[in-house]
Every structure is written in C-alpha cells, then in structure tokens.
Amino acid sequence: MGKKKKRVSSKVWCYYCDREFDDEKILVQHQKAKHFKCHVCHKKLSTAGGMAIHVLQVHKESVTKVPNAKPGRESTDIEIYGMQGIPPDVLAAHYGEDEEEAPSKAAKVDIPSTQLVGGLVPGPLGVGYPPQSTLGAVPPVYSAAVPVPPTGWAVPPRPQPWFPQHPAVSVPPSAPMGYVQQPLFPVQGVRPTLPVVSTSTALQPSQIAPPGLPTSTPPLPVSQPLFPVVNNNVPTQSSPFSTSLPTSVQPSTTAEVKGSIEVHSSVNTSVPGGAGANSHSYASGPNTGGPSIGPPPVIANKAPATQPAVNEVYLVWDDEAMSMEERRMSLAKYQVHDETSQMSSIDAAIDRRILESRLAGRMAF
Amino acid sequence: MSTFGAAAANHNPNKSFEVLQPPSDSVSSLSFSPKANILVATSWDNQQVRCWEISRNGTAVASTPKASITHDQPVLCSTWKDDGTTVFSGGCDKQVKMWPLLSGGQPMTVAMHDAPIKEVAWIPEMNLLVTGSWDKTLKYWDTRQPNPVHTQQLPDRCYALTVKYPLMVVGTADRNLIVFNLQNPQTEYKRVVSPLKYQTRCVAAFPDQQGFLVGSIEGRVGVHHLDDGQQNKNFTFKCHRDGSEIYSVNSLNFHPIHHTFATAGSDGAFNFWDKDSKQRLKAMSRCSQPIPCSTFNNDGSIFAYSVFVMTGVRVLKITTHQQQRPTFSCTCLRNLKLKASHELEQVVESEGCFWLEND
Numbered sequence: 001m002g003k004k005k006k007r008v009s010s011k012v013w014c015y016y017c018d019r020e021f022d023d024e025k026i027l028v029q030h031q032k033a034k035h036f037k038c039h040v041c042h043k044k045l046s047t048a049g050g051m052a053i054h055v056l057q058v059h060k061e062s063v064t065k066v067p068n069a070k071p072g073r074e075s076t077d078i079e080i081y082g083m084q085g086i087p088p089d090v091l092a093a094h095y096g097e098d099e100e101e102a103p104s105k106a107a108k109v110d111i112p113s114t115q116l117v118g119g120l121v122p123g124p125l126g127v128g129y130p131p132q133s134t135l136g137a138v139p140p141v142y143s144a145a146v147p148v149p150p151t152g153w154a155v156p157p158r159p160q161p162w163f164p165q166h167p168a169v170s171v172p173p174s175a176p177m178g179y180v181q182q183p184l185f186p187v188q189g190v191r192p193t194l195p196v197v198s199t200s201t202a203l204q205p206s207q208i209a210p211p212g213l214p215t216s217t218p219p220l221p222v223s224q225p226l227f228p229v230v231n232n233n234v235p236t237q238s239s240p241f242s243t244s245l246p247t248s249v250q251p252s253t254t255a256e257v258k259g260s261i262e263v264h265s266s267v268n269t270s271v272p273g274g275a276g277a278n279s280h281s282y283a284s285g286p287n288t289g290g291p292s293i294g295p296p297p298v299i300a301n302k303a304p305a306t307q308p309a310v311n312e313v314y315l316v317w318d319d320e321a322m323s324m325e326e327r328r329m330s331l332a333k334y335q336v337h338d339e340t341s342q343m344s345s346i347d348a349a350i351d352r353r354i355l356e357s358r359l360a361g362r363m364a365f
Numbered sequence: 366m367s368t369f370g371a372a373a374a375n376h377n378p379n380k381s382f383e384v385l386q387p388p389s390d391s392v393s394s395l396s397f398s399p400k401a402n403i404l405v406a407t408s409w410d411n412q413q414v415r416c417w418e419i420s421r422n423g424t425a426v427a428s429t430p431k432a433s434i435t436h437d438q439p440v441l442c443s444t445w446k447d448d449g450t451t452v453f454s455g456g457c458d459k460q461v462k463m464w465p466l467l468s469g470g471q472p473m474t475v476a477m478h479d480a481p482i483k484e485v486a487w488i489p490e491m492n493l494l495v496t497g498s499w500d501k502t503l504k505y506w507d508t509r510q511p512n513p514v515h516t517q518q519l520p521d522r523c524y525a526l527t528v529k530y531p532l533m534v535v536g537t538a539d540r541n542l543i544v545f546n547l548q549n550p551q552t553e554y555k556r557v558v559s560p561l562k563y564q565t566r567c568v569a570a571f572p573d574q575q576g577f578l579v580g581s582i583e584g585r586v587g588v589h590h591l592d593d594g595q596q597n598k599n600f601t602f603k604c605h606r607d608g609s610e611i612y613s614v615n616s617l618n619f620h621p622i623h624h625t626f627a628t629a630g631s632d633g634a635f636n637f638w639d640k641d642s643k644q645r646l647k648a649m650s651r652c653s654q655p656i657p658c659s660t661f662n663n664d665g666s667i668f669a670y671s672v673f674v675m676t677g678v679r680v681l682k683i684t685t686h687q688q689q690r691p692t693f694s695c696t697c698l699r700n701l702k703l704k705a706s707h708e709l710e711q712v713v714e715s716e717g718c719f720w721l722e723n724d
Contacts (some may be wrong), residue, residue, distance in 0.1 A: 313609040314609065314610065315563070315582060315584075315613075316582075316610055316613060317582045317612075317613045323483075323522075323538070323564065323566070324613070325481075325483065326481075326499065329439065329481060
C-alpha cells in the first residue's frame with residue numbers, strides 16, 4: 001500500500017460529498033444509499049432527480065436538496081451517476097486539491113500567457129516545473145486555486161502515454177492529467193499560466209470555475225471520508241485556500257512523513273494524516289487552533305477534553321509519534337528515580353512533550 | 366459486589382459484573398487462562414499483576430482474588446502458557462517474568478529488552494515466548510535459557526502483536542504491519558503498510574489465519590487478508606466515534622468459537638462485529654471512561670474489559686460481561702436479520718455503511 005499517495009487522485013469520488021472510493025461500483029452504491037435514497041420510504045433511486053420526482057409523486061413532498069450533500073452540491077438538477085455528469089470545474093477543483101508537494105507534470109497549456117508552451121508539452125515547461133520524470137511518484141496535480149481560462153484551451157488531448165509514470169491515467173474517471181502544481185508557486189504570479197484541465201473523458205473542458213470553488217474539501221484527499229460533517233468549514237476554506245499556500249504545503253509534507261511527525265508547528269500536530277487536522281486549521285486560521293485538544297492529550301485514557309468547536313472532528317488521541325503507553329510512561333508519576341532505569345531508547349520527543357504538557361498545565365497528575 | 370453502587374450507572378451501564386479488589390490504576394492488559402476461568406490483569410499501579418478466579422453461578426459471575434506479583438515498573442502485557450499453569454508478564458521494567466501461579470511458585474525473569482516490552486505472546490507449537498518491545502526488536506525466548514533464541518529487527522517500535530500459529534502479525538509505530546510465518550520466523554513473510562492512515566493501536570489475527578484485523582487511534586478497524594487473491598475482501602470500517610470525536614480502538618479480540626470479534630475503544634464502548642457479514646452485532650452502552658483492554662475467556666462465554674474509573678480514589682473496575690450465547694452466535698445473527706431486517710438495515714446504513722467506504 002505504499003502507492004497510496006499516487007493513487008489517490010485517480011480514485012473515483014462522490015460529487016455530493018467528496019468521498020473517495022476505490023472503484024465506481026462502490027461509488028454508485030454509496031450514492032444510492034446516501035444521496036439518492038427517499039427519506040420517506042427508503043427506496044433507492046438511481047439519480048438525485050429521480051429521487052426528487054419519486055418523492056414528489058409518491059409522497060407528495062418536494063425535495064430541493066440532495067441529502068448528505070455538501071453545500072454547493074445539493075442541487076437536484078445536476079444529473080450525476082457515479083463519476084458521470086460532474087461539471088468540469090468541480091472536477092478540476094477536486095483534483096487541484098490533490099496536490100503533492102513535488103510539482104507534477106507541466107501543464108499543457110494553450111493559454112497564451114507567459115512562458116507556457118501551448119499545446120502538448122511533453123516536458124517541463126519553461127515555467128520551471130520539474131520535469132515530468134520527477135512525477136514518478138506524484139500524482140499529477142491540478143492547480144488548486146487557479147482559474148482556468150476557458151479560452152483556447154481545447155481539450156488538450158493529452159495522450160495517455162504521456163504520463164509514463166501514471167499507469168492509472170488510463171483510468172477514465174479521474175484521468176489525472178498534467179496539472180501544474182500550483183501551491184508551491186505564488187499563485188498570483190502563475191495563475192494565468194496554469195490551467196489545464198484534465199481531459200478526462202467526461203470532461204468538456206469548457207469552464208473551469210474560478211478559484212472560489214474549492215468547496216471541495218480539505219487538501220488531503222485522505223481526509224475526505226472522515227468528515228461528512230465538516231461542511232461548515234469549507235466556506236472558510238475558500239478564502240484561505242488561495243492564500244493558504246502554507247496550509248497546502250503542510251499536508252503534503254505530512255503526507256510524506258507518516259509516522260514520526262515531530263511537531264513542525266503547532267498545526268502540524270494535528271495534521272498527521274491530515275484528517276483531524278484539517279478541521280483544526282480551518283476553525284480559526286492556520287495556527288491558532290493547533291490541535292483542538294491542545295498539546296497532545298495528557299493521557300489517552302482520560303476522557304477527552306472539551307471540544308472547542310462544534311463542527312470540528314478531531315482525534316481524541318492524535319499523537320502519531322508516540323503510543324498512549326509511551327506517553328504515559330514518560331509521566332513523572334511512573335518514572336523511577338534512579339537513572340539506570342530511564343528509558344534511553346525513547347527519544348527526546350518524549351521529553352519535549354512532557355515539557356509542553358507541563359507548561360500547558362494540562363497534566364492531571 | 367460493587368462498592369460503588371451509587372455511581373454504578375456511569376461506569377457500568379451494561380450491568381457487567383465487577384471484579385473485586387481491582388488494581389488502583391488503570392489496567393494495561395487482561396488475559397484469561399486457556400484452561401480455566403482465571404483472569405489475570407496487569408496494571409500501571411504498583412506494577413502489579415493480579416489474578417482472580419472467575420466463577421459463574423447461573424447468570425451471575427463471581428470473582429475471587431487469588432494472587433498477585435509485582436514488577437518494578439508498570440506492566441504492559443501478559444499472556445498465559447497454553448497449559449494454563451504459568452503467566453508471563455512484561456512491561457516498562459524491560460523484563461518478562463514467568464509466574465507459575467498454579468503451583469504457587471515465584472516469578473522468574475525470562476526475557477530482557479533494551480526498552481519497555483509492549484507485547485508478549487506464547488507460541489505453544491514452538492514452545493517459545495515472543496516479546497515485542499519499543500527497542501524495535503522482537504525476541505524469541507526459550508524460557509530455560511537466558512539468551513534469546515532469535516532476535517528479529519523491526520522497522521520501528523512494536524505497538525501490537527498477535528499470534529495464531531503459524532500466523533504472527535506485528536504492528537509497529539510507523540504503521541507497518543509485519544507478517545511472519547512462524548514456520549520460518551527468521552524472515553518476514555510480508556510487510557504491509559497499514560490500510561489505516563493512523564497509528565496502529567492493536568491487531569488481531571483471524572482464527573483461521575487468513576488475515577488479520579488492525580485497529581488504529583482513529584476509530585477505524587481494517588480487515589486485511591493475506592492472500593493476494595482475497596484482497597478484494599479487505600475493507601475498513603469506522604467505529605468508536607461520537608459526533609465529531611474520534612476515539613482510538615484499543616483492543617480487538619476474536620471470539621474463540623464464533624469467530625465474531627469485539628472492539629473496545631477509548632469512548633468507553635465495546636462492540637461486537639461479524640466481519641463476514643460486515644455487520645455490527647451488538648453495541649454496548651458507553652461507559653464513562655475509556656476501555657484500554659478486553660479479552661474473551663477460553664470458551665467465549667465471558668468477555669472481560671477494564672474501565673478506568675476516576676473517582677477521588679481512582680478505583681478501577683474490571684467487569685466481566687456475561688455473554689448470552691444466543692445473542693452472539695452466528696445463528697443468532699440470522700435472527701437479528703430476520704426479525705428486524707429493516708431496522709438492521711437502517712442501523713447499518715446510519716452507521717455509514719462501513720463496508721462501502723474504501724478509503
């Protein structure tokens with residue numbers, strides 16, 4: 001499963017709630033069960049529109065919103081089935097959040113601005129994107145908050161083979177095509193040059209919505225499925241999004257560093273894996289929230305501390321670097337006073353944590 | 366039986382039987398003897414390893430404290446020898462002690478590591494003890510010799526261990542799951558990155574050795590099959606979550622007979638699940654405190670779990686929850702389904718259709 005990161009962008013995902021799935025069949029089952037189900041009689045329909053019509057005709061009630069959908073995705077007018085019918089702007093925005101830190105393929109941009117070579121650019125663009133070969137392990141990235149100028153951008157027929165490192169490219173649904181890696185570069189400067197939309201089969205590359213569209217979710221695809229609830233945070237995200245380069249960068253770094261994520265910043269403590277963290281970052285700006293529960297919880301065995309915000313989802317134990325027992329062992333209470341029994345093999349991280357928690361006054365002992 | 370009757374509702378909403386004279390700090394592991402209903406618990410307090418004899422009179426369960434030994438530092442793990450005579454316990458004092466409690470003998474140190482020993486298991490087919498520690502090694506011990514028979518390097522600290530001969534799975538700190546075939550213990554059979562994206566907390570091997578369960582700090586359990594042909598049966602599901610709080614899954618135990626399994630989490634709840642039908646069989650009420658460990662007895666009729674109750678005195682309860690066999694057997698699953706199929710479907714769907722989300 002080491003390939004997870006690369007694969008993620010090529011997974012299918014649900015338009016309504018942004019969850020990702022391994023294959024479309026499961027996605028469809030999910031949609032039927034969650035979004036196309038009549039709330040009165042629980043009959044599963046095949047589309048949102050169909051469900052609305054059923055409710056109207058059979059139960060004489062009108063449904064205007066798709067159940068369990070994120071705000072902005074609740075319309076019953078859009079005909080979605082599996083991955084089909086997803087508007088191209090939403091599709092791009094979704095994949096734009098998938099970025100890894102290594103810039104992925106250069107965009108093939110027709111856009112007549114700056115250095116980008118129009119048309120197929122089978123190699124690094126003049127813009128200085130790393131050569132495609134570096135993308136070996138990185139999923140192509142969509143520009144996160146970049147509006148793709150609709151002009152002239154005809155579906156660049158990015159030939160599949162152009163992505164040698166991306167065998168999954170042939171997978172239609174997500175066909176992640178080369179997207180310029182946005183987040184690492186000052187978005188403002190490069191914005192016009194980035195565009196490139198995936199030519200995934202379903203996509204008509206016409207409009208790519210302006211950056212405001214990252215209603216899709218927290219940067220880490222990983223986090224999606226965990227937060228069906230985090231709808232409210234999304235709007236706050238759209239603004240930090242275009243400027244939140246640091247935020248986007250963090251998750252990507254942490255995505256790399258699986259286990260031993262030493263705290264790089266207070267935000268990062270909540271970022272391991274990304275999931276819990278995203279809510280933290282959103283709640284009150286990038287750094288103020290920190291982990292919702294403050295420094296790593298005193299003892300995992302205790303009941304969780306009060307939650308700061310209603311809509312945040314957080315891990316009660318979110319310390320990736322240590323297990324609960326290790327943390328507990330490091331408490332003064334369990335220390336034996338002679339040095340010989342100090343756990344020499346547990347590294348300085350533990351000491352630091354003790355210090356942090358003591359300072360934070362959270363030690364119950 | 367309980368001296369805290371007034372507060373019973375909070376920490377014992379399931380009306381489990383409480384064990385007398387529990388340790389005064391939280392319990393780190395529980396194990397039942399494979400031969401008799403003797404329960405051993407290791408705890409953080411006074412570094413004790415205590416044992417009780419559990420007896421059942423009809424539907425009541427009684428416990429009699431029997432004996433205890435101490436270590437120098439908190440004890441983290443315990444296991445019985447397969448003949449039900451000896452208990453091995455290891456912990457932060459970096460040693461494992463062998464305690465022949467049935468014969469009333471004194472404990473002897475049989476294993477040493479450079480760092481606290483997190484997990485210990487007895488492998489009857491090899492007559493060896495295997496210990497996993499935070500010093501990133503796994504060591505196999507013949508209890509009669511002071512040196513390990515074999516030392517196996519791990520990529521990171523050992524956090525979880527499960528043995529079901531010849532399958533052994535070790536969960537390490539960096540979310541690796543190392544699978545060993547005990548017929549060839551010197552080489553790793555397979556190294557799998559955990560399907561869960563968070564720190565591994567516990568693992569449990571299927572009774573039929575076809576795969577294992579892995580639980581993480583993020584309220585999720587993954588079901589993983591070893592055989593490549595069965596990979597499509599792998600799935601993960603979410604559990605032990607409450608609103609926006611995600612609790613860690615602390616313990617995974619298979620029922621010895623029915624092959625359903627139980628999970629216990631930091632939310633204070635324990636649930637019973639069937640991985641083959643991908644359903645939750647029973648959800649028990651949440652206790653007010655986390656449940657760090659749990660176990661079944663040898664015939665699956667008793668499920669013991671510990672709840673750390675923090676009253677002013679910090680008393681701990683170990684409760685044995687009597688299982689009515691019909692409720693948890695596979696046959697009864699059918700009852701559940703037939704009786705209230707629409708309800709079950711609702712319940713299942715409202716829990717997020719856990720088997721459908723392959724994240």
